Amino acid sequence: MNEKIEVDIKVPNQTRYLGLIGKIGEDIARTLKKYKGDREELAYHLNLVLTEAMANAIRHANEGNPEKEVHITITILDRILNIKVYDQGQGFDVNALPATPDFKNLEEHGRGIYIIRTLMDRVTYQKHAHGHVLEMEKTLI
Amino acid sequence: MILKIEEKGTVVLIEVKEERLDAHNSGELKTQMLTLFEEGKNDIIVDLQDVRFVDSSGLGALVSGFKNASARNGNLKLCGLQHQVKSMFELTRLHRVFEIFPDSTEALASF
Structure with missing residues (x-):
């Protein structure tokens, strides 16, 4: 039987919930039935991409408005891990960000999307009914 | 956030007592x-x-x-980096920027 996991969660647009969402990602990595790679590494990576995507949604898309919310879905089916993070904002141009940060000039910001792009196979950012959605996909081994 | 701050001569040691730094x-x-x-304490671990x-x-x-x-x-x-945390510095090439020590004793001795 194929392993199918679907998690659908909404939290207020506040950074205090980053740890909760990250923890769910970690627990999924540790629970997967057939994963053959380093589980603790996958756990950290899921925690990280969820934290980065959600922090972007909270700060940049939803502009820190605590009345808004962030909607996250995590789906695993046939070794494909899919994560969607929905915001309620005007969006930002994800393609305008450099593919790699400026490693020479030591900047404080600009590593979040680079980290997501490095750890996931496919990353898109598109409009949806009430805002934008950052979608990330990875084929698990 | 819980930070333990201790002055060790001219060096200030900040211990981050949190599971996440995010x-x-x-x-x-x-x-x-x-x-x-601002207090003129410019050497930090x-x-x-x-x-x-x-x-x-x-x-x-x-x-x-x-x-x-x-x-x-x-x-x-910096000191005391756990394995996965160290990987983050490598992923972002920051391990080439910071001096990183196994523990605070070695970090202190380096000043």
Whole structure:
């Protein structure tokens, strides 16, 4: 039987919930039935991409408005891990960000999307009914 | 966020007593370091031994501290990095920027 996991969660647009969402990602990595790679590494990576995507949604898309919310879905089916993070904002141009940060000039910001792009196979950012959605996909081994 | 701050001669040791250093709490570490710089304390060690998870905001706070310390002819050094946390520094090439020590004793001895 194929392993199918679907998690659908909404939290207020506040950074205090980053740890909760990250923890769910970690627990999924540790629970997967057939994963053959380093589980603790996958756990950290899921925690990280969820934290980065959600922090972007909270700060940049939803502009820190605590009345808004962030909607996250995590789906695993046939070794494909899919994560969607929905915001309620005007969006930002994800393609305008450099593919790699400026490693020479030591900047404080600009590593979040680079980290997501490095750890996931496919990353898109598109409009949806009430805002934008950052979608990330990875084929698990 | 819980930070334990101790003066060791001219060096200030900041122990981050949190499991996560992320977009939620890293601003507090940054502010704390700025306070120390304003007091003229420019040599800092940040001990991350209790930190299991760092995100890009956490790294950004440490980069901010490093830049401020360097601009004041001081130094910000790190110690106690857990395996996965160290991987984050490698992923973002920051392991080439910071001086990283196994523990605070070795970090202190390097000043």
